[in-house]
Amino acid sequence: MDTQSLILALGDATHAGRTFNVMPVAGDDPVLQIAVSGADETPVYLTVTESQILCLVYLFEESEIRASALPELHESMLRISVPMPLSALGKVENHYVVYGSLSPTSSQTEVMQxxxxLADNAIDLLQTFEDFLE
Known part of the structure; x- marks a missing residue:
């Protein structure tokens, strides 16, 4: 599935009563910003490569974390990462993120799921980690 196919497929799609607002992001690599209805405040960034479909949500920046809370935040992230369905936690430059990946042969239904x-997990994580933030 390529990026253009995803734009066309998701633009009119619904999944579990949710709709998708898909916007291409300007840049060298093809990236889509996707707002999932009901979770509009946590847009998902999606890119398709030959080996995977990568979906990522930016949670917060390192500068937003209370310095004294950093070790406890990292411990909490490690503990939460295992039971969280279809998602993992990571860091991209100075941004903490939640992400998931799929096979590039995944169906439209699998991508929507x-x-x-991921959008719902991001909201839950932001609520879970709010005490660590300034």
Missing amino acids: ELVT
């Missing part, structure tokens, strides 16, 4: 799950 990942988008909904």
Whole structure:
């Protein structure tokens, strides 16, 4: 599945009562910003490569974390990462992120499920980690 196919497929799609607002992001690599209805505040960024479909949500920047809370935040992230469905935690430059990946041969339904799950997980994580932030 390529980026253009995803734009066309998701633009009119619904999954579990959710809709998708898909916007291409300007840049060298083809990236889509996808707002999932009901989780509009946590847009998912999606890119397709030969080996995977990568979906990522930016949670917060390192500068937003209370310095004294950093070790406890990292411990909490490690503990939460295992039971969290279809998602993992990581860091991209100075941004903490939640992400998931799929095979590039994944169906449209599988991609939509990942988008909904990731957007919802991001909201849950932001609520869970709010005490660590300034």
